[in-house]
Amino acid sequence: MPTSTPPRSVEPDRIATIAVRAGQPRQDAFDAVTTPIACTATYAFSSSAELRDHFEGRITRDEYGRYGNPTVRAAEQKLAALDAPRASGGATDAVLFGSGMAAITSALFALLKQGDHVILPGEGYRRTRAFVTSLLARFGVTSTVVPAGDAEALARAIEPRTRVILTESPTNPYLRVVDLPALAAAKRRHPRVKLLVDATFATPVNQRPLEQGADLVLHSCTKYLGGHNDLLAGVVCGDEALVSLVREARDVLGGVLDPHAAYLLLRGLKTLPLRVERQNVTALGIARWLETQPGVERVYYPGLASHPDHAVAKRVLSGAGGVVSFVLRADLDTTARALDACRLATIAPSLGGVETLIEQVALMSYYGLAAEERAAIGIADGLVRLSVGLEDPTDIRDDLARVLEVVRAATKRVDAALEVDAAARVDAAARVDAALEVNAATKRVDAALEVDAAAREHLARDAAAQAGEAAKEPRHAV
Numbered sequence: 001m002p003t004s005t006p007p008r009s010v011e012p013d014r015i016a017t018i019a020v021r022a023g024q025p026r027q028d029a030f031d032a033v034t035t036p037i038a039c040t041a042t043y044a045f046s047s048s049a050e051l052r053d054h055f056e057g058r059i060t061r062d063e064y065g066r067y068g069n070p071t072v073r074a075a076e077q078k079l080a081a082l083d084a085p086r087a088s089g090g091a092t093d094a095v096l097f098g099s100g101m102a103a104i105t106s107a108l109f110a111l112l113k114q115g116d117h118v119i120l121p122g123e124g125y126r127r128t129r130a131f132v133t134s135l136l137a138r139f140g141v142t143s144t145v146v147p148a149g150d151a152e153a154l155a156r157a158i159e160p161r162t163r164v165i166l167t168e169s170p171t172n173p174y175l176r177v178v179d180l181p182a183l184a185a186a187k188r189r190h191p192r193v194k195l196l197v198d199a200t201f202a203t204p205v206n207q208r209p210l211e212q213g214a215d216l217v218l219h220s221c222t223k224y225l226g227g228h229n230d231l232l233a234g235v236v237c238g239d240e241a242l243v244s245l246v247r248e249a250r251d252v253l254g255g256v257l258d259p260h261a262a263y264l265l266l267r268g269l270k271t272l273p274l275r276v277e278r279q280n281v282t283a284l285g286i287a288r289w290l291e292t293q294p295g296v297e298r299v300y301y302p303g304l305a306s307h308p309d310h311a312v313a314k315r316v317l318s319g320a321g322g323v324v325s326f327v328l329r330a331d332l333d334t335t336a337r338a339l340d341a342c343r344l345a346t347i348a349p350s351l352g353g354v355e356t357l358i359e360q361v362a363l364m365s366y367y368g369l370a371a372e373e374r375a376a377i378g379i380a381d382g383l384v385r386l387s388v389g390l391e392d393p394t395d396i397r398d399d400l401a402r403v404l405e406v407v408r409a410a411t412k413r414v415d416a417a418l419e420v421d422a423a424a425r426v427d428a429a430a431r432v433d434a435a436l437e438v439n440a441a442t443k444r445v446d447a448a449l450e451v452d453a454a455a456r457e458h459l460a461r462d463a464a465a466q467a468g469e470a471a472k473e474p475r476h477a478v
């Protein structure tokens with residue numbers, strides 16, 4: 001691929017320009033304006049001498065598809081530029097994978113060995129936690145899970161054998177925001193501990209964790225970075241030496257990104273700032289509106305003053321993101337029926353794309369857990385996660401109004417049933433009262449009759465006595 005003209009220089013602070021221009025040579029193959037897809041599994045050497053030059057580091061070129069690809073490399077350079085700390089202009093690199101999970105698992109394999117210890121927050125992507133607590137545990141890596149959003153608890157859990165703190169921010173699904181600068185400051189006292197931040201929900205538009213003291217930042221590019229729900233990818237960004245360790249792990253583990261997906265990712269990244277800025281605005285508007293709705297018990301969005309991490313979010317994020325979580329005043333089945341009423345939002349896992357996606361968390365991300373297990377980890381039956389897309393905000397809100405209408409109708413039916421029940425209770429109580437009254441009256445009559453019978457008996461006895469006395473008196477002769 002010709003790279004005779006150096007890459008166009010990019011102003012370090014202007015994210016929109018970085019998104020479009022970084023990682024793209026000024027003059028690409030065939031004079032194309034866009035990056036071509038290098039669809040090849042392997043690369044030809046002109047001679048054995050060139051092979052030697054390659055292995056002995058005298059030239060830089062590609063060798064085999066698992067070790068690198070020009071289209072993938074262009075996307076890596078763009079991602080590195082987007083996440084680079086702006087102030088230092090430091091040597092940030094990035095390595096791409098075939099999915100977010102491939103990025104996370106490869107990074108952890110690269111940094112950990114038997115006997116090491118990892119700290120994780122209790123809230124976050126379920127598969128990441130499962131990888132650490134189940135799979136890595138089989139290789140002798142121990143872990144401590146601490147409450148989400150608590151930077152102090154994360155720092156306090158550091159042990160002599162701790163090598164990695166891995167946190168998301170904002171977290172899934174309650175969007176807890178970690179005070180990364182505070183956590184990084186605490187971690188600095190332990191030079192062997194690396195801070196890894198899964199910033200999938202934030203994106204480099206809303207937060208650059210490397211700037212706030214993280215050692216490596218990870219993203220599922222499947223979400224906002226790709227942005228169109230049409231690819232799976234994952235990336236690890238950070239200082240060159242650390243990223244090269246992760247790259248070596250990828251070369252062995254093999255979770256590479258296909259060049260076609262890398263092309264889609266490059267294309268998606270060009271509009272990342274535009275999309276995320278719009279999603280920030282739409283989500284905030286929706287979150288505020290949801291807070292006014294009687295069918296909604298609670299809204300979780302870091303941009304709202306009611307969110308437990310609002311103050312931290314104001315300090316560490318420049319936008320609160322496109323995901324809004326909320327709890328409906330509804331049980332499991334009513335919530336499911338309510339989401340079925342959506343005509344615009346698509347019921348699907350994932351987030352961050354141009355299409356608005358909606359999911360009932362208990363039935364999607366946490367399907368398979370019993371009701372008590374869900375309750376134990378705070379997943380309410382009525383919890384809904386909404387990822388706002390790029391549709392008109394009014395249409396998204398109208399769609400949610402359909403959801404809320406189902407909740408309202410169900411609540412009305414329950415209220416009506418309760419009213420009928422209450423009326424029936426009043427009626428039954430009145431009937432009991434009436435029966436008791438009849439009973440008491442009967443008793444009174446019976447008592448009166450008893451008195452009456454006694455009196456009659458008494459009178460009869462008196463009469464009989466009088467008659468006896470009269471008989472004893474002499475009869476007068478007529």
Ligand SMILES: Cc1ncc(COP(=O)(O)O)c(C=O)c1O
Nearest residue numbers: 099100101125198200220222233
């Ligand atoms: C925060 C977070 N990290 C990582 C992943 C895994 O990414 P992928 O699905 O691309 O493997 C996900 C997936 O939902 C996620 O939400």
